[in-house]
Amino acid sequence: MPDRSGRPIAQVLMLAGAACAMLLLAFLFVRAEQLQNPSGESAGEPARTVSEDMRDAGEELARRQEGDPRAMGEVDAPVVMVVYSDYLCPFCGEWVRGVQPDLVDTYVADGLLRIEWREFPYLGDNSRTLALGAMAAAEQGAFWEYHDLVYNSPEDFTGSDTRLRADLEDVAEGLGLDAARFVRDMEGTAAEEAVEADFVEGQGMGISGTPAFLINGDPVLGAQPLEVFTASVDLALSDAEG
Structure with missing residues (x-):
């Protein structure tokens, strides 16, 4: 039976189905792009906020303390990347395992980049306990060893707080x-105050999730791919040279 245009109903239904399928594919494509690049920035470009206040304040956050156990790289490196992270954030772990080693090999090893870590335990009590453990490990010069161990197997550090502290x-x-000594330091007021100071500092920058990065004051938000970080670091190096 034809419709008013004279075309058979079956043909009309086929055309309508094809149009719906095309619209669905278009939606899924756009959604996939949004999930891969939630900041809305184009691939390969630094994902930055538009807040000039955040950028200006971020330039002052590099501590550049000689002997800082939670920093790697030359104290006078031209670029400093401040990292806010949570040990139980899966995106933080993804970044630590997949991006950090390349930045260390490419920039830190050549004296071009310094990485300074900040604790931002916003995902609950276990996150905070792990941050306290990081401070305790730092007191004995083992921050980065602790950092690598926890980020490489975060699933091993769940359960009750009592169990976590024993682990x-x-x-x-x-x-x-x-x-x-590790237990004393983890339970001491110095570790608690240091974690709180990092957390408040991040909140003051407007950070509400992790990972979050400030590269010579320029924010890069989320576990962006390596090329986003190399682009941002290269731009900071160019600005420093200029």
């Missing part, structure tokens, strides 16, 4: 640290 004591022993 972290085992971690300290496995790293060759003084476990009793």
